[in-house]
Amino acid sequence: MGSSSTIKSLTTEDANMYLKEIKIAFKDEMYKYHEFLRTMKDFQIRRIDITGVMARVEKLFQRHEELLFKFSMFLPDGFEMKPPPKKSKIPVVSVSKEDAKEYLGKVKTRFQSQLYVYDIFLAIMSMYRNKDKSLEEIYEMVVSIFKDHPDLIDGFMNFLP
Numbered sequence: 529m530g531s532s533s534t535i536k537s538l539t540t541e542d543a544n545m546y547l548k549e550i551k552i553a554f555k556d557e558m559y560k561y562h563e564f565l566r567t568m569k570d571f572q573i574r575r576i577d578i579t580g581v582m583a584r585v586e587k588l589f590q591r592h593e594e595l596l597f598k599f600s601m602f603l604p605d606g607f608e609m610k611p612p613p614k615k616s617k618i619p620v621v622s623v624s625k626e627d628a629k630e631y632l633g634k635v636k637t638r639f640q641s642q643l644y645v646y647d648i649f650l651a652i653m654s655m656y657r658n659k660d661k662s663l664e665e666i667y668e669m670v671v672s673i674f675k676d677h678p679d680l681i682d683g684f685m686n687f688l689p
Contacts, residue, residue, distance in 0.1 A: 538601060546598055553592055557675070560588050578607060585609065631683050638677065648673055 554560040567584045570576045576584070586609060589595045600608040639645040649670070656666045667684075674680040 543602070546602070549598070550595060553595060564588055578604065582607065582609060627686070631686075634683065635680060638680065645673055 550564055551558075551561050564585065567576070567581055567588070571578070571581045582603070585599055586596065589599070596609040603609070635649055636643075636646050652661075652666060652669045652673075655661045655669075656663070661669070670684050671681055674684070
């Protein structure tokens, strides 16, 4: 993808509309929108090259394949963004009851000043236990509430049966 006729037909309005899409997609994670803008600025002042831009954008737009695809339209000839191959995000690892209790204690301690987060986590686990949601949906909800706590996300992945 990325013929010069495609690139030449893109307008400032196209770029602005794309920026709006990014802003909407990350309305709950505005730091990602600002990181995207910083990446574009770093490229503009030649602090990073096109491959650096692509690597940063790929990381920022994980699970946003449409944004990655559209970003390709703005790349020079010979470059394109490809979504990562589909694979299960959730490895299945068995843990002991003691490990599970330790993990739950860690979550409760971490959010002792925000117990509603712990309560939300318990509600998510109840949904999982009752099979109200798929494993992927459960994972996405947990990632959302623990987005600033990668160690809890990693621990959760081990917590699943």
